[in-house]
Amino acid sequence: MLSKLEYRFGQVLRAVPIFCLSALFVLLFINVVARSFSLASFPWFDEVVQGLFAWMVFAGAAALWRDKDHFQVDWLSVALNPVGRRLLLILIALLSICFLMAMTWYGLSLTRSARAMTPILQLPTSLFYAAIPISGAIMLAYSLAELVCLVLPQKPQQELTT
Template identity: 35%
Template sequence: MEKAESIFIAANRWVLIVILAAMSIIVFSNVVARYLTNYSIIWADEVARYLMIWMTFLGAGLTLRYGGHVAITNVMDGLPPRAQRILRAVIVVCLLAFFLLMIWIGYAYAMRVHLQLTPATRIPFSYIYAAIPVGFALLAIHLLLIVRGYVAENRFKEAADVPGDIAGSLSA
């Protein structure tokens, strides 16, 4: 199971790296082209925007894994340990329910706009809106992978604890 989790995390990270690199190259190329030739790449802004959308949804799960989302812990801190664990379990159930609802709604929305085409690249908008169900599915998977440590100990993964960590593998 740890090997599968390691592959899953590494794949998620590399997809984000590739998307960020593609965005950077596209935007940089567009700036250079505009500066040197007074010509703008017609599709550059659109593609960079859609890549940003995908990067946001695909990266949300990794951010959840490390506890990087905004949290207000005043109520949690004021409770006894057993009540804290119960509250964290309730939070996990609510998050999972929300993620599943968003997968369903996101899929329905993506299917609803499949006939609409983007202005510059002329691809169906469903490809862009597919980021919603895919991103929330990844959020659900990441949540399920950290649920035991989170509910029991209010612990998120640290970069050094995560199998397949890019930083750890580079320094080893």
């Protein structure tokens, strides 16, 4: 049940940057066509693009973090023996947790202190900044889970027989 819920969460997490990228593409296409034929100008365009881009980048980073699809150089972990590899992965997880705690904390501080409004749409800029602590918290949760899996001995799964 929990793994099915986590799988659905992963699908939603991937859908956010896909939606943002699609919306950016459509808005950019409409803006280029409108400017090419002098049909209209969209003064709110920059504000929407900034918000969509922020959410695309940070939600995309969290989705990649969840799936361990982010860029990584693995030559050292491949060269190490299993014990060394495990120790290296624990060190990386600890460093990641430290970074993500700082990112989440300062992102939350930035989001809470933001009082500005966008000039045209009058949206709070904290809506854009909220992508930072939300994605940081998601990546932090996955890093903590990874650390627990690395530190605690894994029990082999036993098949249930009737």
